[in-house]
Amino acid sequence: MLRKTWRDSSSLIVVAKQQLSRCEERGGVNYDMLLQTRSQGASSFASSVVFPGGVAEAADARAEWVTLIKSFGYSQTHFDALHCSQSIVTPIFQHDPLQKHVSLRITAIRETFEEVGVLICSKKKQAARTGPWAEYVTNFDVKYWQNKVSKNPEELFNLCQELNCYPDIWSLHYWSNWLTPSTLKKRFDTAFFICALKDQVVDITGSNEVSSIEWGNPTKILEKEKKGEVILFPPQIYEFNRITHVKDVEELVKFAQDISCHGNELFYPVHLRAKDGWIHLLPGDDLYPTKLDYNNDKIYKEDQTVEQLRENCSVLHRFEHSEEGSGFVIRNLSPPHHISMDDRVISLRNYL
Numbered sequence: 001m002l003r004k005t006w007r008d009s010s011s012l013i014v015v016a017k018q019q020l021s022r023c024e025e026r027g028g029v030n031y032d033m034l035l036q037t038r039s040q041g042a043s044s045f046a047s048s049v050v051f052p053g054g055v056a057e058a059a060d061a062r063a064e065w066v067t068l069i070k071s072f073g074y075s076q077t078h079f080d081a082l083h084c085s086q087s088i089v090t091p092i093f094q095h096d097p098l099q100k101h102v103s104l105r106i107t108a109i110r111e112t113f114e115e116v117g118v119l120i121c122s123k124k125k126q127a128a129r130t131g132p133w134a135e136y137v138t139n140f141d142v143k144y145w146q147n148k149v150s151k152n153p154e155e156l157f158n159l160c161q162e163l164n165c166y167p168d169i170w171s172l173h174y175w176s177n178w179l180t181p182s183t184l185k186k187r188f189d190t191a192f193f194i195c196a197l198k199d200q201v202v203d204i205t206g207s208n209e210v211s212s213i214e215w216g217n218p219t220k221i222l223e224k225e226k227k228g229e230v231i232l233f234p235p236q237i238y239e240f241n242r243i244t245h246v247k248d249v250e251e252l253v254k255f256a257q258d259i260s261c262h263g264n265e266l267f268y269p270v271h272l273r274a275k276d277g278w279i280h281l282l283p284g285d286d287l288y289p290t291k292l293d294y295n296n297d298k299i300y301k302e303d304q305t306v307e308q309l310r311e312n313c314s315v316l317h318r319f320e321h322s323e324e325g326s327g328f329v330i331r332n333l334s335p336p337h338h339i340s341m342d343d344r345v346i347s348l349r350n351y352l
Contacts, residue, residue, distance in 0.1 A: 091266045093263065120195060
């Protein structure tokens with residue numbers, strides 16, 4: 001069981017196709033990501049570049065959502081397809097998986113609208129939906145409704161009724177589940193989703209906690225992080241690198257669709273104190289504990305250096321922090337139902 005101090009949340013990775021003749025100049029990637037830079041006074045991730053997202057609210061789980069969505073031709077079979085019962089059940093979905101798959105997607109859609117003004121909803125009947133692309137609704141008073149939804153999450157349902165649309169939950173594909181270490185003050189159990197737009201939304205309206213919004217090439221953002229021009233936190237850096245392992249947007253969304261209903265391992269960093277620094281172990285690492293108590297703040301200790309602990313293990317999946325630098329180290333890792341990033345060291349410049 002997780003402590004109640006961890007709050008369920010959703011984060012949405014929005015990618016959009018970019019038509020370029022020389023995508024090698026963009027690290028071979030033919031898509032951009034919708035990114036926001038948090039303001040200095042933001043309640044979380046201040047001054048850093050993050051994906052849209054936030055905490056789940058009771059309004060995201062109201063039963064009326066299913067009724068509304070079914071009125072557009074979706075059946076229980078479509079809802080059942082969101083979860084593969086014979087697969088791994090990711091911890092965030094363990095309690096009532098189907099309900100959580102729906103409500104956390106609605107959380108991601110609501111937070112994305114609140115923060116960047118993009119309403120990922122559809123007006124089309126289910127029978128008319130084709131292709132991998134997410135729908136979004138325009139031509140309404142975005143700022144007015146942003147304010148209403150921000151003040152009262154229940155207003156998203158009223159907005160959908162007003163516009164005769166529904167949250168486009170089937171275009172959001174479950175990607176990963178990150179749990180904040182218990183050593184940090186603010187703790188979130190976050191489901192990451194990914195969706196793809198056929199084109200980039202031009203009219204974007206930010207919130208008070210957002211200093212800027214942009215469509216950014218992920219490889220270029222990583223280059224800026226290495227130069228100290230932007231701040232990225234470890235989960236964002238990890239996901240940037242994992243996503244850009246797939247260069248083509250249509251291949252990326254197809255892969256995301258294929259793994260979405262399958263569960264995968266919870267990303268919960270376990271702290272290990274080495275002689276000359278810290279290691280944050282991730283699932284699959286040789287030193288990752290076989291049994292975990294998520295309510296225990298235990299810190300493991302080893303009388304070896306960070307480098308020695310690296311050399312003495314075969315499978316590495318960890319974040320290292322020492323005088324030599326900070327970054328993810330991956331070797332011989334075969335994650336279930338997800339991208340294998342091969343052997344690599346991902347350096348971080350701005351780790352705090």
